[in-house]
Amino acid sequence: MHLLLRTLLLLFSSSKRPGLSVWEESSLPLRVLPTDIDIAMHVNNGMYFSLMDLGRFDLMVRSGTWAKMRRRGWSPVAAGETIAFRRSLQLWQRYTIESKIIGLDAKAVYFEQRMVVDGEIYARAYIATRLVSGGKPVSQEEILAEFGEPPAGLELPDWLHDWRETNALPGARRPAPHAWA
Template sequence: MNLYFRLLLFMLRVRLRSRLSIWDTSHVTFRVNPGDLDVQRHMNNGRYLTLMDLGRMDLMVRSRFWQRVTEKGWYPVVAGQTITYRRSLQLWQRFDLASRVIGHDERWIYMEQVFRRDDELVADAVVRARFLRRSGGSVPMDEVLALARPLPEDLELPDWVTEWNEGSSRHGREL
């Protein structure tokens, strides 16, 4: 239930915040609440992933990209992600979640999301996503990028993301 309450508050707040470009970095501040804790009394690892959804939503809503994709009948789906936890977040601590698009290839959009408490790195993640049509099928990347224009001139997918993507598609096949 607390996630619905947090989502409602989030959606009210995001509409009042300043506009961004889809190529900007979104920053959202959260506070660890009792429903975020696991048995070790720090923020549950799964809660990071849930809050990352809100960080991506903040960027899409504030850039009006969300409005454009929903008008087209598209919706985003996460197809892969990796996260590294570096520090714990404790009850009532405030933290920032930064979210930005770091590139694309012929099939995927890649985002970086970073959790910080004060200036201290808490966790960092990379997310691979794409857009699907409500009527069925994937949206080709050239159509997604046409909606996101103008494209930054310096946008180039880092090599380490390409390596992660290639490795993640092979991982687990032997089990």
């Protein structure tokens, strides 16, 4: 909810920015706002993922994919995320969110996203997203029919497959009891 107004503004402003292919990189210029920081006066670690949502929306809107998804009743949900930090983003600092789809598998679309200042990576994340419709996953075939075929050679790194496999929770229809080992 805390980024709802910012997201709505982005959906409008991204539609006015130059178009691109969903398989290209998106670069979204932003500035650190007071609502992005914590008591240590830098971007809160949890806020990075929320801000990265804006980068993915920018890519989807500028490529026309967001309109196609909405027409089909598809909603994106994060299925897994991992992030590494190098430097802190400070209040009022300018930065860009660089976003790119780096591959797909039978269950998810994978993004790499970076927070960049003056050509230097401050944080990098990998996000596995699912598209759902009516509470059910959208198939890879349906996704490719809307997104178009990925560029030749687009292949997920092995470590990303391993990460998803070892990090994933059971599906929602299977039990996932809470018990500390």
